Amino acid sequence: MASVRVCGIDDLEENQAARFVVDGVAIAVVKDAAGDIFAIGDTCTHGDISLAEGFVEDDTLECWAHGSKFSLHTGKPLTLPAYEPVPVYRVELVDGGVHIDPAVTLTV
Known part of the structure; x- marks a missing residue:
């Protein structure tokens, strides 16, 4: 699957997370204070909680x-x-x- 447009850059609020579902995969998208945009899995691994409802601080959600x-x-x-x-x-x-x-994950 090719990449899918989820929103416009200007649709994202600074230091806020937004939830999108792409091909059945829930993803939290964040634009930080520097304007950098990140996408991580939206479900907390501790419990079935949407991370997009959480708090952005520096480079964390x-x-x-x-x-x-x-x-x-x-x-x-x-x-x-x-x-x-x-x-x-x-x-x-x-x-x-x-x-x-959503089929391409990064490994660090």
């Missing part, structure tokens, strides 16, 4: 339910109770749009 923080770069949990990483997806910016291929 924090689960609102139990406080686990996940790196936007690697998907690795930086705080307990989560100990399993979430997938990280490659983001392509094309003609003002944010494109993601």
Whole structure:
């Protein structure tokens, strides 16, 4: 599957996460304060909680339910109770749009 346009770059609010479902895969997309855009798996590995409802701080996305923080770069949990990483997806910016291929995950 090729990458899919999920939204426009300008549709994303700074330091906020937005949830998109691409080909059945839930993905949290974040634009940080520097304008960089990240895409990680939307489901916390500690519980079945949407990370897009959480809090963006620096280069992390924090689960609102139990406080686990996940790196936007690697998907690795930086705080307990989560100990399993979430997938990280490659983001392509094309003609003002944010494109993601849910079949392609990045390994760091």
